[in-house]
Amino acid sequence: MKSIIIFYSYSGNTAEVAKTLADELNKQGSTDIIRLEALDESNSFLGQCKRAFFKKRARIKDTILDLSSYSLICLGTPVWAFGMAPALRTYIDRCKGAENKNLMLFTTFGSGTGNNKCLNEMQAILAQKGVREFKRFSVQQFKVKDKDFVRKKIEESLRL
Numbered sequence: 447m448k449s450i451i452i453f454y455s456y457s458g459n460t461a462e463v464a465k466t467l468a469d470e471l472n473k474q475g476s477t478d479i480i481r482l483e484a485l486d487e488s489n490s491f492l493g494q495c496k497r498a499f500f501k502k503r504a505r506i507k508d509t510i511l512d513l514s515s516y517s518l519i520c521l522g523t524p525v526w527a528f529g530m531a532p533a534l535r536t537y538i539d540r541c542k543g544a545e546n547k548n549l550m551l552f553t554t555f556g557s558g559t560g561n562n563k564c565l566n567e568m569q570a571i572l573a574q575k576g577v578r579e580f581k582r583f584s585v586q587q588f589k590v591k592d593k594d595f596v597r598k599k600i601e602e603s604l605r606l
């Protein structure tokens with residue numbers, strides 16, 4: 447099985463989860479892992495909240511957009527102001543070839559407020575792009591380094 451993990455992470459939590467996910471998926475085949483780079487993201491908490499809340503797109507560094515050769519596509523983001531980070535929003539706008547694929551959405555979050563709203567919106571946008579099957583999981587920020595916990599979340603999600 448060929449998988450790809452595409453994620454944005456500002457302070458490293460989502461990157462930590464993406465790494466554990468890659469380790470798990472590598473047991474089943476090859477996994478490409480891409481960390482999105484935002485070229486114009488704000489460095490202030492309020493600036494980031496504002497941009498995420500108003501569904502702004504970030505300029506992102508060029509990366510793979512054609513996902514048609516992957517059987518499992520995983521997209522990850524921190525929850526920012528009840529939604530996804532602008533860099534992932536840009537990526538979801540631009541990616542191609544996800545029709546009829548298995549998609550796994552994952553988030554990391556602080557309090558959890560807006561986590562479901564974030565996942566639901568990601569799912570709704572991707573459903574409009576023709577994706578039919580979704581798996582999803584989330585990890586609270588203080589648990590991202592707990593590999594057993596994260597692995598369990600991943601396994602549960604893959605089983606669904």
Ligand SMILES: Cc1cc2nc3c(=O)[nH]c(=O)nc-3n(C[C@H](O)[C@H](O)[C@H](O)COP(=O)(O)O)c2cc1C
Binds near residue numbers: 555558
């Ligand atoms: C700008 C900003 C907005 C955030 N908004 C939320 C939120 O609405 N709900 C929540 O549960 N956590 C929120 N958080 C916490 C992050 O989702 C959490 O710390 C996440 O693990 C950060 O991931 P990262 O280290 O990969 O960037 C926010 C954090 C930042 C920096």
